[in-house]
Amino acid sequence: MxxxxxxxxxxxxxxxxxxxxxxxxxxxxxxxxxxxxxxxxxxxxxxxxxxxxxxxxxxxxxxxxxxxxxxxxxxxxxxxxxxxxxxxxxxxxxxxxxxxxxxxxxxxxxxxxxxxxxxxxxxxxxxxxxxxxxxxxxxxxxxxxxxxxxxxxxxxxxxxxxxxxxxxxxxxxxxPTARDPDGLAKSSRNGYLSEEERAIAPRLSDIINLTGQKIQAGARDFTALSREAESLLLDNQFKPDYFNIVDSETLKPAAQTTESITILAAAYLGDTRLIDNITI
Incomplete structure (x- = not known):
């Protein structure tokens, strides 16, 4: 090489x-x-x-x-x-x-x-x-x-x-996103996390996955789901930047009839900005 x-x-x-x-x-x-x-x-x-x-x-x-x-x-x-x-x-x-x-x-x-x-x-x-x-x-x-x-x-x-x-x-x-065994999306910025923050960080993907499970179970009030997720992030020491449920193709807000949905999230944990997503 x-x-x-x-x-x-x-x-x-x-x-x-x-x-x-x-x-x-x-x-x-x-x-x-x-x-x-x-x-x-x-x-x-x-x-x-x-x-x-x-x-x-x-x-x-x-x-x-x-x-x-x-x-x-x-x-x-x-x-x-x-x-x-x-x-x-x-x-x-x-x-x-x-x-x-x-x-x-x-x-x-x-x-x-x-x-x-x-x-x-x-x-x-x-x-x-x-x-x-x-x-x-x-x-x-x-x-x-x-x-x-x-x-x-x-x-x-x-x-x-x-x-x-x-x-x-x-x-x-x-x-597809590469992840650590605990679910945290691999990122060069993960190295900024303190030991305590690193233990908390996987909860971002947990909350995204929980929201995805609710959508798969039939929930369609996407605004309410986003607010619930942001509240959970705050409860887990994150400062939410955004938590958006969107059409996978257009990245515009998902509608009732949207077939492929992606959840996009960004949040600060301490001074480190983490991003993650899943597509349903």
């Missing part, structure tokens, strides 16, 4: 693989990799011949008071995990390489409507940062397939819409 840090090096290697007729698979990450990330690489090996993983903590998707500076950067450990998983190339650029003119002078990709609620409402500008950097990375790598986790359900929906709207010839694959 090789690691490159410049777009020129990346494109040279991609061109070599293309000449061999190889199918390119891309896994974009921000590093500090856990088993969920590695499962994306493992899946990628079944969809193509050459797997490229990017590691880039994208400053454009962080808000002014968010954790850009403290976000864990563990390139050496990430390289070891990726090599063991069979990944072929790591692209680990600097912010200067990605934004040579600075972010203020960077053209941006805005995906309308679907970015305006849930995490989009809580983190203004976040999804513009995501869609912009993913578009840039897609243009650099030019993959046949790109693989993402479903823990960031809204992010995946945003990327699917961007690819569809802009007629990009890339197959987008979403994989």
């Amino acid at each position: 090789k690691t490159v840090h410049t777009i020129k090096e990346l494109r040279s290697i991609v061109a070599q693989q293309r000449k061999k007729g190889q199918r390119i698979v891309f896994v974009p990450t921000m590093g500090n990799l856990h088993e969920g990330h590695i499962s994306l690489v493992t899946e990628g090996l079944t969809h193509g011949d050459f797997v490229i993983t990017s590691i880039f903590v994208n400053p454009m998707q962080f808000g002014a008071n968010e954790d850009l500076d403290s976000y864990p950067r563990t390139l050496e450990q990430d390289q070891q995990k990726l090599s063991q998983a069979g990944n072929h190339l790591v692209f680990a650029p600097s912010a200067k390489e990605i934004y040579p003119q600075g972010m203020d002078n960077q053209s941006k990709v805005i995906v309308p409507d679907i970015t305006e609620f849930h995490c989009g409402a809580s983190r203004p500008g976040h999804f513009t940062g995501v869609s912009t950097v993913v578009m840039m990375l897609f243009n650099m790598v030019q993959p046949d397939v790109a693989i993402f986790g479903q823990k960031d359900f809204q992010q995946l929906a945003v990327i699917r819409k961007m690819v569809k709207d802009l007629f990009m010839p890339i197959q987008i694959i979403g994989l």
Whole structure:
């Protein structure tokens, strides 16, 4: 496995693989990799011949008071995990390489409507940062397939819409959320949790699952169900950001006739913001 840090090096290697007729698979990450990330690489090996993983903590998707500076950067450990998983190339650029003119002078990709609620409402500008950097990375790598986790359900929906709207010839694959044995969704930010908070954290998925069970049993007052869930979160030391029951396709509020329902939730536990979801 090789690691490159410049777009020129990346494109040279991609061109070599293309000449061999190889199918390119891309896994974009921000590093500090856990088993969920590695499962994306493992899946990628079944969809193509050459797997490229990017590691880039994208400053454009962080808000002014968010954790850009403290976000864990563990390139050496990430390289070891990726090599063991069979990944072929790591692209680990600097912010200067990605934004040579600075972010203020960077053209941006805005995906309308679907970015305006849930995490989009809580983190203004976040999804513009995501869609912009993913578009840039897609243009650099030019993959046949790109693989993402479903823990960031809204992010995946945003990327699917961007690819569809802009007629990009890339197959987008979403994989189920990787979880610890106690049900907590794996996340790089879980490392921020204290020992006490880590013991409480799985209750977020418990409350989401409980709400899902009520819906499956026939409950259809989604507003009341969301309020009940937020109350349970407060009782369990969380500070709810949102708890929304939505149409899985549109991410708009679910209706009585909605066939596929997704529960999206975000909540703070101490200073750590956790997100999770299930689809019913």
